[in-house]
Amino acid sequence: MRWTTGLMAAAALTMGTALAANAQQIDPKLSDYKPVSGVSGSLKSIGSDTLNNLMTLWAEGFKSMYPNVKIEIEGKGSSTAPPALVAGTSQFGPMSRPMKGAEIDAFEKKFGYKPSAIRSAVDALAVFVHKDNPIQCLTLQQVDAIFSKTRKGGAGKDAATWGDVGLTGEWASKPISLYGRNSASGTYGYFKEVALFNGDYKDSVKEQPGSSTVVQGVASDKFAIGYSGIGYKTADVRTVPLAAKPGGKCFDGNAENAYSGDYPLARFLYIYVNVNPNEKLDPVRGEFVKFIYSKQGQQAVVKDGYFPVPSTIAEQDLKAKKLVN
Amino acid sequence: MVAPVAVERLKLEVAGAREASRARAVDIQSLGEPYLWALGGALAFGCLMIAGFLLLVAWNGVVTFWPKPIAVVTLADGRKIAGEPIRSELFRPGPEVLAKLVPDQRAAIARSDGFAPRTLYRVANYDLYGDDFLWVTSFEARSVEQPPGMMLFERLEWGPFIGTVKSLTADGRQQAPDLLGPGELARLHGEARARWQRIREIERGDIGAVNHALEQERLRLRRVAIDQGEASAAYAEAKARLDRRQTDLGQRYEALAAEAKALKDRDARDSVVLADIAGKEKQIPLSAIVRYYAPNAMGWSDMLVVYLSRWWEFVSEEPREANTEGGVMPAIFGTAALTILLVIAVAPFGVVTALYLREYARQGRMVAVVRISVNNLAGVPSIVYGVFGLGFFAYFLGGTIDQLFYPERLPSPTFGTGGLLWSSLTLALLTVPVVIVATEEALAAVPRSMREGSLACGASKWQTIRRIVLPRAMPGILTGIILAMARGAGEVAPLMLVGVVKLAPELPIDGYFPFLHLERSFMHLGFHIYDVGFQSRNSEAGKPMVFVTTLLLVALIFVMNIGAIMIRNRLKRRFAGSQF
Numbered sequence A: 001m002r003w004t005t006g007l008m009a010a011a012a013l014t015m016g017t018a019l020a021a022n023a024q025q026i027d028p029k030l031s032d033y034k035p036v037s038g039v040s041g042s043l044k045s046i047g048s049d050t051l052n053n054l055m056t057l058w059a060e061g062f063k064s065m066y067p068n069v070k071i072e073i074e075g076k077g078s079s080t081a082p083p084a085l086v087a088g089t090s091q092f093g094p095m096s097r098p099m100k101g102a103e104i105d106a107f108e109k110k111f112g113y114k115p116s117a118i119r120s121a122v123d124a125l126a127v128f129v130h131k132d133n134p135i136q137c138l139t140l141q142q143v144d145a146i147f148s149k150t151r152k153g154g155a156g157k158d159a160a161t162w163g164d165v166g167l168t169g170e171w172a173s174k175p176i177s178l179y180g181r182n183s184a185s186g187t188y189g190y191f192k193e194v195a196l197f198n199g200d201y202k203d204s205v206k207e208q209p210g211s212s213t214v215v216q217g218v219a220s221d222k223f224a225i226g227y228s229g230i231g232y233k234t235a236d237v238r239t240v241p242l243a244a245k246p247g248g249k250c251f252d253g254n255a256e257n258a259y260s261g262d263y264p265l266a267r268f269l270y271i272y273v274n275v276n277p278n279e280k281l282d283p284v285r286g287e288f289v290k291f292i293y294s295k296q297g298q299q300a301v302v303k304d305g306y307f308p309v310p311s312t313i314a315e316q317d318l319k320a321k322k323l324v325n
Numbered sequence B: 001m002v003a004p005v006a007v008e009r010l011k012l013e014v015a016g017a018r019e020a021s022r023a024r025a026v027d028i029q030s031l032g033e034p035y036l037w038a039l040g041g042a043l044a045f046g047c048l049m050i051a052g053f054l055l056l057v058a059w060n061g062v063v064t065f066w067p068k069p070i071a072v073v074t075l076a077d078g079r080k081i082a083g084e085p086i087r088s089e090l091f092r093p094g095p096e097v098l099a100k101l102v103p104d105q106r107a108a109i110a111r112s113d114g115f116a117p118r119t120l121y122r123v124a125n126y127d128l129y130g131d132d133f134l135w136v137t138s139f140e141a142r143s144v145e146q147p148p149g150m151m152l153f154e155r156l157e158w159g160p161f162i163g164t165v166k167s168l169t170a171d172g173r174q175q176a177p178d179l180l181g182p183g184e185l186a187r188l189h190g191e192a193r194a195r196w197q198r199i200r201e202i203e204r205g206d207i208g209a210v211n212h213a214l215e216q217e218r219l220r221l222r223r224v225a226i227d228q229g230e231a232s233a234a235y236a237e238a239k240a241r242l243d244r245r246q247t248d249l250g251q252r253y254e255a256l257a258a259e260a261k262a263l264k265d266r267d268a269r270d271s272v273v274l275a276d277i278a279g280k281e282k283q284i285p286l287s288a289i290v291r292y293y294a295p296n297a298m299g300w301s302d303m304l305v306v307y308l309s310r311w312w313e314f315v316s317e318e319p320r321e322a323n324t325e326g327g328v329m330p331a332i333f334g335t336a337a338l339t340i341l342l343v344i345a346v347a348p349f350g351v352v353t354a355l356y357l358r359e360y361a362r363q364g365r366m367v368a369v370v371r372i373s374v375n376n377l378a379g380v381p382s383i384v385y386g387v388f389g390l391g392f393f394a395y396f397l398g399g400t401i402d403q404l405f406y407p408e409r410l411p412s413p414t415f416g417t418g419g420l421l422w423s424s425l426t427l428a429l430l431t432v433p434v435v436i437v438a439t440e441e442a443l444a445a446v447p448r449s450m451r452e453g454s455l456a457c458g459a460s461k462w463q464t465i466r467r468i469v470l471p472r473a474m475p476g477i478l479t480g481i482i483l484a485m486a487r488g489a490g491e492v493a494p495l496m497l498v499g500v501v502k503l504a505p506e507l508p509i510d511g512y513f514p515f516l517h518l519e520r521s522f523m524h525l526g527f528h529i530y531d532v533g534f535q536s537r538n539s540e541a542g543k544p545m546v547f548v549t550t551l552l553l554v555a556l557i558f559v560m561n562i563g564a565i566m567i568r569n570r571l572k573r574r575f576a577g578s579q580f
Helices: A052-065 A078-087 A101-111 A140-147 A186-194 A211-220 A255-260 A283-292 A295-303 A311-320 B004-023 B033-063 B103-111 B184-228 B233-268 B300-316 B329-360 B365-377 B382-405 B420-444 B448-456 B461-489 B525-535 B539-577
Strands: A041-047 A069-075 A092-095 A116-130 A177-181 A206-208 A224-229 A237-239 A266-273 B071-075 B080-091 B116-122 B133-137 B141-145 B151-155 B161-170 B173-175 B271-275 B281-285 B289-293
Touching: A041 A052, A041 A078, A041 A266, A041 A283, A052 A069, A052 A092, A052 A283, A052 A295, A078 A092, A078 A101, A078 A186, A078 A266, A116 A186, A116 A211, A116 A255, A116 A283, A116 A295, A116 A311, A140 A177, A177 A186, A177 A211, A186 A224, A206 A211, A211 A224, A211 A237, A211 B525, A211 B539, A255 A266, A266 A283, A283 A295, A283 A311, B033 B539, B080 B133, B080 B161, B161 B184, B161 B281, B184 B233, B184 B289, B289 B300, B300 B329, B300 B539, B329 B365, B329 B420, B329 B461, B329 B525, B329 B539, B365 B420, B382 B420, B420 B461, B448 B461, B461 B539, B525 B539
Parallel strands: A041 A069, A041 A092, A177 A206, A177 A224
Antiparallel strands: A092 A266, A116 A224, A116 A237, A116 A266, B071 B080, B071 B141, B080 B116, B116 B133, B151 B161, B151 B289, B161 B173, B161 B271, B271 B281
């Protein structure tokens, strides 16, 4: 397999037609995954639905190397991951947000050590609008004023119409139609924490059961706005560049800005694993983690529309799990 | 003969009566026609809705797999894109868009009242550009053509590729495409796919069997260790046996692995370099191409071949790429198995309950309460059944079974988690009221005279029920079961708790003892629709798959219902002959 070469170019969003932004590149320093012998058994993953497709892609890739490993994937929301790990019904707990203190405590109470987090991919949580929407930039405060009824971000007044966030012409008087996720989702929690400054969502947010439903909702509603993982972007929606502070520079939700932290809604996607610090990880799980951090594994991340992790993070996490020396 | 005067009087009287009836307001209650019209209208409306829904699903589902032409669009700045046109729409370009256009274009838009058409193209090649769909407005496109050379390659990974063959490497030797004979690519591709199938067979089937045998031995050893302790003689014997088998199976594994490796090495020597419209190249193994075709140069018959082969792949293959491509065979299988198990569980339960309630129980307050409870059960939300199934069946019953019969596999649960058995039992609970009510009605409809006749002939109560009542009630009972089946096959919400998964590693039936594995989790068409429609990365690409899967689910339920109805009709005929 030959990887495409070329630089990651920022998607040029002119006139609604973003043409030929080059595909995302993976870190060439990541290692190539080589299958080892003696790996068999079954794995079960229960957790985030943001990571659902990605887990499935990893499972497919892993299975093509180890045809006799059985992998089951269930993704009903990040909040379902910790209980399943504690009960031992799953081996992997993908989560789109870090575990909360209470969840870690519950785990520690049962096993005597903390769960290990694997930073498997980078997601830029995107704010989507309809493809014809001319809006060029939003600050987090504006986003807060649009989505929140408490406005803890410090916006002076509620943003109910597109005119309130600076659009003119036919847009100015049109009310903003809100789309969001349901409360079991880690995306809901993360957006509430970062974009809403822990405030409360407006009651008018239409809560959707899945990440891609949000995008479909925005695609079919010209005056809509919604948030979801960047991987779910389609040709019918646009992502809005975001600025962290009023008057600050707006950044696109692309890999560069996500890595540098300029894009305010970038986050890691985690996979939690039950690793006893005094024992070596069993071969199946260990190899799966190695696979995630390999070229093939991170290529799957790109395939699913997220951003791959750099090799430094891969090495850090692999060392922490004692998988490499 | 009537006197003329009398006739005149009669005429007058009739006219007077007419006058009177016209004056009296007609009571609408007494007229039948308006109600007839209303009823007929309601029926027509219902039929129209159902037909409309089925047509929508069928049309969208049927056209999905038909090969679409590939258009090459030359943009105003000279760049070219190639893709399948998906749909077009009119839109009103905003002032910031208009500001960037040249006056000619602005004038053209103004002429059509400020609207401009745009077309969505599926440009594929996701691995090269990170976009698989693109809107192109009419003022951006300079020309659109359909060159016959453009080809679409369906790949195992990354979705389709639209472009041309740049060069071909067969057995390590590179060839330019113009040096190839016409059938050469097809022949090499066929060979590569056959090799790929063989590798899969070895890895899944043969090596799978070796691993299964090994796993069984390991479990046997653990079982002995749990039952008799690690110090016992039986343990030592089992251990020796395991070691023996391990070397044995190890050798077989090595041989098979070597065979697979050789095939894979051979496979790696056949590859193809594809180039997209902009000249960007991508090399992929020949076996990673599922099928390829040049739609612009194809006739009807060739298109039909592609169409049918896609359908065949859809119903016979496993899903790929997180369920957005490939087939849904495991889901079809899971749905059918679930429904059949559901019927096996629900029929005896429902019929026995109804028999007792109607024939044996003393009709009193107690029976009335039971009956009302059963009717209320039908109104409980299905997700509640799911929670009950998870708590009672999976965790309580399943957990107990695991501790008693599968201690060697703990802590990984065998029956102690969602699975096919628990799902079908949960659905059986959900649908049992339907069967009970239908059976009771059917039993009540058997004429009293028949029972009395039978009893008068000296038959016992049970003989009467068995020989006279049940056969007569059978068509009605079957109707209840058919209703239950249809309800159960379309139900998804409770299943999400008790055993349906996005990706099930194995079918519930395979070649290893005991062949039917009721404890395994499974895939389901209903859940597949939810998953592809609401969870897949690219909802644009997922949408047609939703329609296809819905079409398939409706067809599956239809076939199962037809089957049940045919059985019912045969029974009806059989018992119709044995009347008094």
